[in-house]
Amino acid sequence: MLSRKSAWLWLVEKEWRELLVSRAWWVLLVLMGPLVGVSFIGAVRTYAEVSGLGGTAAGVGEALSPLVGVWAPTFSACELVAVFLLPFVAIRLMGGDRQSGALKIESQQGMSAFARVAAKAGVLAVGWIVASAAPLVAILLWKSYGGTLYAPELATIAIGHLLNAGLTIALAAAAASMTEHPSTAAVVTLSVTVGTWIVNFIAAVQGGIWEKVSSYTPTAMVAEFQHGLLRVDMVLIALALVMGGLALAAIWIRIGVALRRRVFESLALSALITIVVTACSLVSASWDLSENRMNSFSEGDEQALLQIHTPLRIEAHLAAEDPRRSDLERKALAKLRRVMPDVRVQYISATSTGLFEQTSPHYGEIWYEMAGRKEMSRVTTAEGVLETIYALAGVAAPAEDEESIFRGHPLAVPPNGAALVFYGIWPTVIIAVGVLLKRRST
Amino acid sequence: MTKSSNTSNNAAALLRIEGITKTFGHTRALSDVSFSIRPGEVLGLIGPNGAGKTTLFECLTGVLPADSGTISRSEKLIPLRDRSSFLFYLPDGITPWPAQSVRWMLDFIVGFFGGPASLRDDVIQRLDLRPLLNSPIGTLSKGQRKRALLAAGLLTPQPVLLADEPFDGLDLRQTREVAQALRTYAASGRTLFLSIHQITDAARVCDRFVLLSGGRVRGEGTVGELSAAASSKHTGESPNGLEEVFLALT
Structure with a gap:
């Protein structure tokens, strides 16, 4: 057989x-x-x-x-x-x-x-x-x-x-x-x-x-x-x-x-x-x-973020369908999660579109909390998010490295x-x- | 069937089947089916359409789950997963691998199941398959396909081959030739269990018979044994031939 x-x-x-x-x-x-x-x-x-x-x-x-x-x-x-x-x-x-x-x-x-x-x-x-x-x-x-x-x-x-x-x-x-x-x-x-x-x-x-x-x-x-x-x-x-x-x-x-x-x-x-x-x-x-590091911050920023060991809490008052929310996720938070393992993000909104929440005083606010310190920003770009985090953690922002920029x-x-x-x-x-x-x- | 005949069946049995029961919803297709298979015999499973012949074959080989029942060999139960070592079931009315050639199918069966490659040419010759070797299985006529599939079944290594309606689709000459071939392989040690609804075909090729009707075994034995059982049942004259026996017992 x-x-x-x-x-x-x-x-x-x-x-x-x-x-x-x-x-x-x-x-x-x-x-x-x-x-x-x-x-x-x-x-x-x-x-x-x-x-x-x-x-x-x-x-x-x-x-x-x-x-x-x-x-x-x-x-x-x-x-x-x-x-x-x-x-x-x-x-x-x-x-x-x-x-x-x-x-x-x-x-x-x-x-x-x-x-x-x-x-x-x-x-x-x-x-x-x-x-x-x-x-x-x-x-x-x-x-x-x-x-x-x-x-x-x-x-x-x-x-x-x-x-x-x-x-x-x-x-x-x-x-x-x-x-x-x-x-x-x-x-x-x-x-x-x-x-x-x-x-x-x-x-x-x-x-x-x-x-x-x-x-x-x-x-x-x-x-x-x-x-x-x-x-x-x-x-x-x-x-x-x-x-x-x-x-x-x-x-x-x-x-x-x-x-x-x-x-x-x-x-x-x-x-x-x-x-x-x-x-x-x-x-x-x-x-x-990816050759252009499209899913990552610059190497300098990553090194700076690695120095931060304190848990980070982010509370974003943005609705699910708000384009600013997808901007924030794609350009900043997705990259942030890859470097900082202890990041917790919470989205708060009363509606799915956010269209009728624009007049609400807190809508669009993004709150960052680290070791009891809080900071608010409305910026959804990677640079804006990093700036807030560096300020909160007391870490100096790295100098821009011209060499590492993807041309x-x-x-x-x-x-x-x-x-x-x-x-x-x-x-x-x-x-x-x-x-x-x-x-x-x- | 008497207890003494059961004992004599067990003594000579290759396999003993007991209490096979199968229901489909509220329909009982098989009811406490018990009989034995002897080594090297051609055993015929006789019954009208709807008697449960195919269901019995599928339950025996594990192709279909039975509700209950056992198969044993030398008083030892054969678990379901081991049945494929003893039994091979050749279904009726299938066209497996329709785009592949008969030649490939026979090679595949030998290779996949580890069948006797030495038997390949003999099987091809006896079942007159040489002209069909390069034909795709899906293009064969019913009779040609039946012969090709029988060849595949004969090339499997299991000691018992269960063939469902092996003569269906064959003309008279082919039926005789195939019957002769089956008898030859049985004589060389292969045990055959054939489901046949044409009683004349069954009488031509089988040594013993299991009569199945309404999902129950109505008799088991040679024509002589069944005839005696039928005459004792009806206390009249002994029925003449398998057809009469079948009508008397079912």
């Missing part, structure tokens, strides 16, 4: 063959090129214009970073594909065995259900990496234009999108295993995705606990990675959710186990995942891998040849390879 490892490799090979004959995967591959292309071409054109192409005033694009200007929009096509196309590929691979009857045969091998699900998930992940050749082509084109590349930030984006794809695969796997028909699984998968969007919307309107929850939705996670920020809590939570989704799928593909037991096991697993996710959310380590990589070159590559060559090559493989297999 062959070893268990060999049997698993047989299964992996089988799943790979099933992926290769999946039309859904080939459609995903064909569409990935034009979708990445349209994003890349638009981004490069805008980047070139801001950099001075077409008579833009010199100096406008001086601090331009390819991360935000080119790669975030280019890779956003991957997010689109992961949300709207990848679930169907995953459901086809995960649920196909149940539809064809192969599940009844494979389940008699004695291999653990998780090993079987892992084989499928692994093949789907490889399938996603193959599809990711489209953004890789964009990177090569950018390099050929004379653009600069900063590998750590590109790697961070790629990791973010791989985790996002992993979440989609795990979700689709669980849905395909728990439902009888692929169409039901597709509805469930898309419903969960839409559900995360609703959470984001509620968070934007109501703030509070929803804000915390929404920061771990796939959309928010991808946004963080697209800014070059590698947060350990997000990586751990994404991995926990991926493993949880696959484990749930493994519970439900055991068709020979009584329904009641599977329900109990699912509930126990959900409780375990909740505990793990909550524990992971307490991890605060992160790395800003940007402007590139006034149009996206020559990109349209031909993404709209012509890419689909042609994919279709040709698909036809060739089909002929070889028959």
Whole structure:
């Protein structure tokens, strides 16, 4: 008898063959090129214009970073594909065995259900990496234009999108295993995705606990990675959710186990995942891998803030939908939390928009409290926040370091040849390879 | 069935199945099903449509959860997780891996289950699969698919093969050829348990029979044993042939 490892490799090979004959995967591959292309071409054109192409005033694009200007929009096509196309590929691979009857045969091998699900998930992940050749082509084109590349930030984006794809695969796997028909699984998968969007919307309107929850939705996670920020809590939570989704799928593909037991096991697993996710959310380590340090204060400011060990309390009288609040969060507080672990922020508002609170005497105030001393400011910029904190802590503000300021990589070159590559060559090559493989297999 | 016949069944049994019960909602599909499987025999599971034949196969192999019941070997219970070492169930009416070729499927079965690779060519020849080896499974006719899946079942390593309606979709000549092939593999030591609703087909290939009707076992034994049981039940003349026996006992 062959070893268990060999049997698993047989299964992996089988799943790979099933992926290769999946039309859904080939459609995903064909569409990935034009979708990445349209994003890349638009981004490069805008980047070139801001950099001075077409008579833009010199100096406008001086601090331009390819991360935000080119790669975030280019890779956003991957997010689109992961949300709207990848679930169907995953459901086809995960649920196909149940539809064809192969599940009844494979389940008699004695291999653990998780090993079987892992084989499928692994093949789907490889399938996603193959599809990711489209953004890789964009990177090569950018390099050929004379653009600069900063590998750590590109790697961070790629990791973010791989985790996002992993979440989609795990979700689709669980849905395909728990439902009888692929169409039901597709509805469930898309419903969960839409559900995360609703959470984001509620968070934007109501703030509070929803804000915390929404920061771990796939959309928010991808946004963080697209800014070059590698947060350990997000990586751990994404991995926990991926493993949880696959484990749930493994519970439900055991068709020979009584329904009641599977329900109990699912509930126990959900409780375990909740505990793990909550524990992971307490991890605060992160790395800003963007070249322009867009998620961090300057090194001088960080050194100065590290000298402050007293807990800091911030009370901001700003409504959830007030643009000043998002300014304060994005430009100052998110960076502050990365340097000062003991920062507690509390938002106070009577309404979600703040529109009718403007006349309130305290609306817009931001109170800082440190070791019994209090200071109030209404400034929401990073400089303003830091100034207040330095004053409160009695720490001298560092001198501005001209050397460390990111000067940007402007590139006034149009996206020559990109349209031909993404709209012509890419689909042609994919279709040709698909036809060739089909002929070889028959 | 009498206690003494049970004892003699147990003595020669490869596997002893006892008290298998399965309900779907308020419908009892199987009710306290008990019988034995002897080594190297071709055992036929006979019953009308809806008798519970497929449900019984799926419960035995753990593809479907049974409400109760046990399988034992030499008086030792076989836990559910270990049943895949003894039993392989070949379902009816499935088209697994429809885009893959028959050749690949046979290789996969041998590799994935650790089946006897040495038997591969013989199975292909006996079931006349050589012309179909490169055909995708999804393009095969019902009869062709049945033969290909039977080949897959015969290439699994478990000592007992449970095949659901192995002759369904086969013409007369193919039925005879497949029956001959099955008898050959049984003669070489493989135990076969075949669910068959066509009694004439069952009589052609099986050594012993389990009669199932309404989810209950109505009889177990050879045609002669079942005939004797039927005549004692009806205190009249002995029924002639398996069909008569079946009608008398169910």
